Each structure stands twice: as C-alpha cells, then as structure tokens.
Amino acid sequence: MKRIILVGKPNSGKSLLFNQLTGLRQKVANFPGVTVELKSGRFDQYQLVDFPGAYSMSTLTRDEDIAVEKINQALLDQDTSLIICNLDATRLQSSLMFGMQMQALAHQYGKALVFALNMIDEVTRFGHQIDVAGLSRDLGAPVFALSAKTLDGIAEFKTAVIQLAAEADSSNLNTVALPPLDYSVQVKQSRLLATQYGMPSSVVLKKQNAIDAFMLNNVSGGIAFLLVMFLLFQSIFTFATPLMDAVENAIGVSASFITDLTGPGMLADFLNDALFGGLGSFLVFVPQIMVLTLIIGVLEDSGYLARAALICHRPLSYFGLSGRSFIPYLSAHACAIPAILAARTIESPRKRLITMLTVPLMSCSARLPVYALLVAVLIPDTRYLGGIVNLQGVAFFGLYLFGIVTALLVSLLLSRSAVTDNEKSDMPFILELPSYRFPHWKPLIHRVLSSAKQFIYRAGPVIFAVSLGIWLLGYFPTSAGGLQDSYLGVIGQWIEPIFEPLGLDWRYGVAILMSFLAREVFVGALGTLFGIDGADENIAGLAANIQADGLTFGAGMGILLFYVVALQCVATVATLKAETGSARLVGALVFGYGMLAYLLAMLCAQFL
Numbered sequence: 001m002k003r004i005i006l007v008g009k010p011n012s013g014k015s016l017l018f019n020q021l022t023g024l025r026q027k028v029a030n031f032p033g034v035t036v037e038l039k040s041g042r043f044d045q046y047q048l049v050d051f052p053g054a055y056s057m058s059t060l061t062r063d064e065d066i067a068v069e070k071i072n073q074a075l076l077d078q079d080t081s082l083i084i085c086n087l088d089a090t091r092l093q094s095s096l097m098f099g100m101q102m103q104a105l106a107h108q109y110g111k112a113l114v115f116a117l118n119m120i121d122e123v124t125r126f127g128h129q130i131d132v133a134g135l136s137r138d139l140g141a142p143v144f145a146l147s148a149k150t151l152d153g154i155a156e157f158k159t160a161v162i163q164l165a166a167e168a169d170s171s172n173l174n175t176v177a178l179p180p181l182d183y184s185v186q187v188k189q190s191r192l193l194a195t196q197y198g199m200p201s202s203v204v205l206k207k208q209n210a211i212d213a214f215m216l217n218n219v220s221g222g223i224a225f226l227l228v229m230f231l232l233f234q235s236i237f238t239f240a241t242p243l244m245d246a247v248e249n250a251i252g253v254s255a256s257f258i259t260d261l262t263g264p265g266m267l268a269d270f271l272n273d274a275l276f277g278g279l280g281s282f283l284v285f286v287p288q289i290m291v292l293t294l295i296i297g298v299l300e301d302s303g304y305l306a307r308a309a310l311i312c313h314r315p316l317s318y319f320g321l322s323g324r325s326f327i328p329y330l331s332a333h334a335c336a337i338p339a340i341l342a343a344r345t346i347e348s349p350r351k352r353l354i355t356m357l358t359v360p361l362m363s364c365s366a367r368l369p370v371y372a373l374l375v376a377v378l379i380p381d382t383r384y385l386g387g388i389v390n391l392q393g394v395a396f397f398g399l400y401l402f403g404i405v406t407a408l409l410v411s412l413l414l415s416r417s418a419v420t421d422n423e424k425s426d427m428p429f430i431l432e433l434p435s436y437r438f439p440h441w442k443p444l445i446h447r448v449l450s451s452a453k454q455f456i457y458r459a460g461p462v463i464f465a466v467s468l469g470i471w472l473l474g475y476f477p478t479s480a481g482g483l484q485d486s487y488l489g490v491i492g493q494w495i496e497p498i499f500e501p502l503g504l505d506w507r508y509g510v511a512i513l514m515s516f517l518a519r520e521v522f523v524g525a526l527g528t529l530f531g532i533d534g535a536d537e538n539i540a541g542l543a544a545n546i547q548a549d550g551l552t553f554g555a556g557m558g559i560l561l562f563y564v565v566a567l568q569c570v571a572t573v574a575t576l577k578a579e580t581g582s583a584r585l586v587g588a589l590v591f592g593y594g595m596l597a598y599l600l601a602m603l604c605a606q607f608l
C-alpha cells in the first residue's frame with residue numbers, strides 16, 4: 001500500500017490530525033513526547049503514519065531518534081507518496097525549523113510535501129490572521145490552514161492531500177542531488193518567516209507567563225504541585241465512592257434476583273460464589289479506574305504536566321532521575337507499560353534506564369482493587385474537615401506515596417551502582433512548555449470509557465477463569481461447605497508454610513499466588529473463597545466478610561505493601577525486557593522486588 005507520513009515538531013497536533021484523518025483514537029495530550037512509536041491507520045487508499053515529534057533532524061532523545069531514523073527510511077522508500085509536515089501555527093518558528101529541514105530533505109529525495117498549518121483556531125482566538133498564501137509562496141510548498149480540534153479546513157485539506165499524493169504517484173519526481181543541510185540557514189530562515197507571518201510571541205505568552213509566574217515559583221509552585229498530587233490520589237477515593245456503591249448495589253440486586261430464579265442448589269452456589277463473588281467484587285472497582293483516568297487526562301491535556309516536570313527536575317536529580325521522569329511516573333499510575341515507553345523522551349540514557357526500572361513501583365490501576373478492598377477492611381471510615389479529608393483516602397494516598405518513595409530510593413541506589421553508565425548522564429534538560437489549554441473533552445470521555453473497557457477486557461476473563469477454577473477446586477468433593485476439606489484446601493496446606501511468616505492462612509496465599517496472572521485476581525479469588533466459605537453469602541460485603549474473618553492489621557498492611565512493591569505483571573516484564581534489551585537485568589529486578597515485597601510483608605506482620 002502507498003504511504004503518507006505525518007511528521008512535525010512535538011506537541012504540534014499531529015496525532016489529533018491523524019485521528020481526524022483516519023477515524024482512529026491515538027493518544028493525544030498537551031505535552032511534547034506523547035507519541036513515542038510509529039502508529040498507522042488508513043486514510044482513503046493510503047496508509048497514514050503518525051510519527052513521534054522531533055525538533056530537528058539532529059536528535060536529543062530516544063523518541064526523536066526513532067522519528068528521524070524512520071523518516072530517513074521513508075525518504076528512501078518508493079512507497080512513500082507524500083509527506084505531511086504539521087506546523088503549530090501558534091509557534092511558527094520552532095515548527096518551521098523542523099519543517100524547513102524536512103522540506104529540504106523531501107526535495108533532496110524527490111518526495112512531495114505539504115504543510116498543515118494546524119491550531120489555526122487558536123490563532124484566530126488571539127485575534128491574529130496568518131497570510132497563508134504568502135507563507136506558501138515564500139516556502140515554495142502548499143500550505144493549508146486548519147484546526148484538528150474544531151475541524152476548520154479539514155475537508156479541503158483531505159481533498160488536497162489525496163490529490164497531491166495521486167499527483168506524486170504519477171509524476172515520479174526525481175532525486176535532486178543537494179549538498180548536505182546547513183541547519184544554521186534553516187534557523188535563520190524560519191526566524192524570518194515566523195516574524196513575518198506568525199503571531200508575536202508576546203501575545204501568545206502573556207496569559208501563559210501570568211499563570212507560570214505562580215505555577216513555576218519555588219514556593220507557590222511547590223505548594224500547588226503537592227496540592228495537585230494530593231487531590232489526585234484523594235479524589236480517586238472520594239469521587240468514585242458513590243459510583244462504586246451504585247455498582248455494588250446493582251450487583252447485589254442482580255445476584256439475589258438470579259438466585260431467586262434458580263432456587264437453592266449447585267447452580268445458585270456457583271453463580272453466587274464464582275460469578276457474583278469473584279467477577280462481581282472486581283467490577284466494583286471500575287469507577288475508580290475511570291476517575292483516575294479522568295484526572296490524569298485533565299492534567300495531561302491542561303499543559304500542567306510539563307510544568308510539574310520542570311518543578312520536579314531539581315529534586316528528581318538528587319535521585320539520579322530527570323524532570324522528564326515525572327511524566328512516565330505519573331502515567332504509570334494508570335499502567336506501567338505505556339509509562340515504560342514514555343521514558344523514551346528522557347534525554348540521558350542512564351536516567352532513562354533508571355526510570356524504566358523503577359516505574360513498576362508506581363501503583364498502577366491493577367492494584368487499585370486490592371488497595372481499596374484492604375483499606376476498607378483495615379482503616380475506619382473517619383472524616384475530617386467536613387468530609388473533605390477522609391482517613392481511608394489518606395491511607396490510600398499513603399500507599400501511592402510509599403510506592404513513589406520506594407521508587408526514589410531504588411533510583412538512588414541504582415544511580416550509585418554499576419548497573420548504569422555514569423558517563424552518559426550529563427545531557428541537557430530541555431523541555432518545551434506547552435500553552436495552557438482547556439482539556440478537549442471528547443477524546444477525554446473516550447479515554448475514560450476505554451480505560452474501563454480495557455480494565456474489564458484485560459482482567460475480566462482471567463478473573464472469571466481463576467474464580468471458576470478456585471470454585472471447582474474449593475466446592476468439591478465436599479459441596480456442603482468445608483473449604484478446608486476440599487481439593488483446594490489440600491493444595492492450600494502445601495503452600496501455607498510460605499505465607500505463615502506473613503501472618504496469612506492459605507486462602508490469602510492462593511489469592512496472592514493467583515494474582516501473579518493479574519493483580520486484580522486477588523480480589524476475585526478472595527471473593528470466591530469467602531463466597532464458598534460463608535453460609536449466607538453477601539457478596540456486596542467482601543470487605544465485611546474479611547473483617548469478620550479476623551484479618552489482623554499487621555498482616556493486612558503486609559499484603560498491601562507486598563502489592564505496592566512486587567512486580568507481578570507479565571506484560572510489564574516483557575516490555576521492560578524489550579526496552580532494556582537485557583533479560584538478566586529484568587530477571588534480577590523481578591527477583592529483587594519480590595524479595596523486598598516479602599520482607600516488608602513479614603516485618604509488618606511481625607511488628608505492627
């Protein structure tokens with residue numbers, strides 16, 4: 001298939017334009033370095049490829065390396081019909097700096113190129129107008145003003161792209177032998193063109209500077225940062241509670257409705273214990289995942305993340321990390337895998353490696369159900385300041401904080417050790433601050449919904465299978481009750497010695513071992529086990545069941561810390577191996593985190 005490539009400076013709106021052209025939903029967010037690998041989709045009869053952004057053809061970071069390497073391949077490829085070079089109309093100079101290099105290369109390799117002058121809605125909003133015809137004339141290439149957000153100019157652009165690509169396919173431009181690029185010329189020319197056509201930077205920066213005077217100030221910025229982080233984690237707990245209660249009630253009502261229909265017997269036992277007890281107790285946590293995604297999404301789209309990265313650069317440097325590590329660290333609270341990839345934007349290879357190795361310590365959304373369940377068991381629901389601060393919410397925040405602090409300490413250890421190459425640490429820290437924007441709500445809603453869908457699709461089948469397996473083994477041969485005498489009970493006796501020092505009986509052991517398949521399984525497995533065990537089960541109250549069963553505070557805290565630290569995710573391990581290229585290193589990491597987790601759990605059980 002013939003190909004059209006979409007390139008440009010970071011954060012210039014490439015991915016949003018890509019989504020509009022292909023109908024796909026690649027991640028779009030308001031900070032540089034969102035797209036870190038090539039993504040393709042179909043546009044008309046072409047394959048459209050969205051690239052990571054690059055500031056110039058001489059690269060600083062791994063994502064830029066990938067972009068430039070793949071651009072060079074595309075230039076040599078017969079199948080590349082057209083290059084769309086995306087420009088941010090509000091930041092014309094830096095966009096053109098890359099754009100003009102790209103244009104010279106396209107010329108050199110005989111490729112057709114069109115400029116998309118994106119974000120034109122913002123230019124209009126600032127009361128400025130760009131002379132598009134003049135810019136096109138001076139650049140010597142077609143330029144289309146458009147907005148990937150409001151869709152202004154998109155229809156014309158689509159038609160033009162198809163036409164230009166078809167023309168290029170039939171005309172066979174010839175390679176022109178040009179001397180190698182002299183980048184200083186492009187810098188000078190882009191400055192001239194930007195002064196002539198672009199918005200004066202005083203207009204763009206006025207509002208931004210006013211907010212940044214507060215946000216980047218050492219004192220007010222630091223306080224704002226801590227407040228934002230506290231509210232982020234606290235609100236996962238508070239905002240989601242009503243929704244969680246609703247889901248819990250809905251599951252309870254469905255459970256009693258269905259078991260009324262079936263009447264007592266094995267089928268009812270199965271539905272109650274495995275389906276509603278296992279899968280049901282996991283579904284309760286979906287609202288929390290949605291709230292977490294929503295808040296991270298708002299932060300990402302507002303432009304605040306880049307500021308937070310800047311504020312954190314100094315403190316993170318003490319631990320051998322970079323300010324840019326902040327973005328992978330934050331997004332790892334949703335899932336570690338994209339976060340490990342996002343570490344590609346970190347300038348120093350050494351800091352990138354340390355970031356990747358410590359990202360799994362951030363509490364990802366798979367741990368949320370475990371945290372929420374055990375916090376509800378162990379911590380009383382006490383409220384302060386008229387309900388704004390909730391003790392359970394504070395405990396929740398404490399767990400996230402524990403993950404972050406452990407990650408920082410491990411980073412410090414790694415940065416002082418021989419695992420990493422110290423010579424490559426002195427790379428400049430450069431981060432472009434994006435404009436503040438109101439979050440684009442439509443993609444945000446999609447993202448929230450798809451996070452829920454993914455959460456269910458990813459862990460749901462595993463949880464169902466595990467619940468089913470546990471139920472069968474736990475129900476037979478003594479269906480009358482007596483989990484202890486079931487097949488599972490027998491297996492349980494073998495593993496009990498491992499968990500005894502943690503103050504846990506074999507049921508918790510089974511749930512912990514099973515959660516190496518997916519962490520969320522812990523909740524489903526316990527739900528099923530307590531379901532079989534309890535006579536008149538009330539699935540809505542797994543937390544209450546565990547409390548009544550007498551889980552001690554120390555042992556419970558031990559489980560929590562175990563889940564914070566242990567690396568129990570096959571997909572994360574695979575991604576780490578691919579990105580670091582070292583199975584040994586990743587193996588050692590899994591073992592190290594496992595031992596630390598066990599040790600912490602043991603200390604809690606013995607001393608708390």
Ligand SMILES: Nc1nc2c(ncn2[C@@H]2O[C@H](COP(=O)(O)OP(=O)(O)OP(=O)(O)O)[C@@H](O)[C@H]2O)c(=O)[nH]1
Nearest residue numbers: 010011012013014015016029033034035053148149
């Ligand atoms: N107002 C406005 N905002 C836009 C437009 N296009 C994109 N944005 C916003 O600009 C930000 C960056 O968009 P992306 O599509 O992620 O940019 P990108 O060029 O793919 O960025 P990288 O992948 O980091 O290189 C997001 O906050 C978008 O919502 C536009 O036409 N108008």
Ligand SMILES: [Mg+2]
Nearest residue numbers: 014015034035
């Ligand atoms: Mg992108």
